[in-house]
Amino acid sequence: MSNQIITEISVDLDNRDKNTALFRIFLAVPVLIFLSSFAAFADDAMGWIGGFLVLPVVLSLLFRNVYPSYVLAFNKAFLELDNRVTAYLLVLTDDYPSIEANQKVRLTYPEIDGGRKLSPWMPLVKWFLAIPLFLLGLIYAIYLLALTLIAWFTVVTKGYYPADKAEEVVKVIAYWNRLYGYAVLLITDEYPSFSLS
Template sequence: MTESTVQYAARFDVDYPEKLDRVTSAFRFLWIIPIAIVVSVLSGTAVSTTTVVTATGEVVSQVSRSAGGIAGGLFGATLLMILFRRRYPRWWFDFALQFNRFTARVAAYGALLTDRYPSTVEEQAIHLDLDYPDVEKQLNRWLPLVKWFLVIPHLIVLFFLFIGAAFAVIIAWFAILFTGRYPRGLFDFVVGVGRWALRVSAYATLLLTDRYPPFSLH
């Protein structure tokens, strides 16, 4: 890592495994389902269906979606606290840290970066750190209102990077089945995409820093 990346408010890394289990890797899409459901409940969207009977007797079902989950609510609450009170409650930060560590372990497991089933407590081989901000000294209270706009270039780049990472995981899956190893170049690329996405999240949604995230996988 470069010095500038190490000092950023969000850091992510994964220990490179020398050997991976071929059987668990082959059926990873099945093993991950239970823990992925837990993540989706915490960070997903709420869906509701309303049935309406018209004057002609026709039954019409309307499906509506609303932002839901603890993570979405935490973003909105944090934005308001920074904007109006210039505060970032420590327990909100601690939850955000542990939630992101948990989701990172699940994502790493799904991307075949580790064989260990994601723990809700232990760090395992996935290392994610966030810096607690001093709101009054480090954060501009008005900037969270436009950060979503400022990161649009990152989102465009990440869109293509995620596509590349998906192909990298597929290639790595075949490599693991035949050799039991994750090609190091592909491993570093997938981890780098995760690192990039975390820094963008720390800036735009976790609201931990006003320092613009670098365009870098390292």
């Protein structure tokens, strides 16, 4: 089993709803408000994390060498919700993002319990080590936006999502999920790959 988050997104390629794709950003406002409510009470220093529980994980890894299961469950559910909203906004699916888990977007986490321990000191340096990954991720994000613009135009005019664009967009989302798993959620000590594959 991989020591990284595995991302599976079921993309709707054919028979797309042109009308909802055209006004997707406006239709997503309610679920975006719901998603942003998790970060609304965070202070400025931690606000960029966006709703994930990080400090309890860092403290429990440093002092107890344990990843709290309830924090893991919350962070996993929050990242899956974020991915469902992202898939909807990026026109990968016409299904309005549910606030409950569904089969369109699934994330598989590495096994944390069962003998594999996380290094207790790594949370102190992971953010620093992840700087090159974040910088490359920004380039990948620009690539994702360009692909999404082309795909959005195709969906609105022709009613289908190009398969090659969908594959690349999902790879970029998976890259960011692996990066979050390493640097923000701290669920693995394995350094993520720089590639999209």
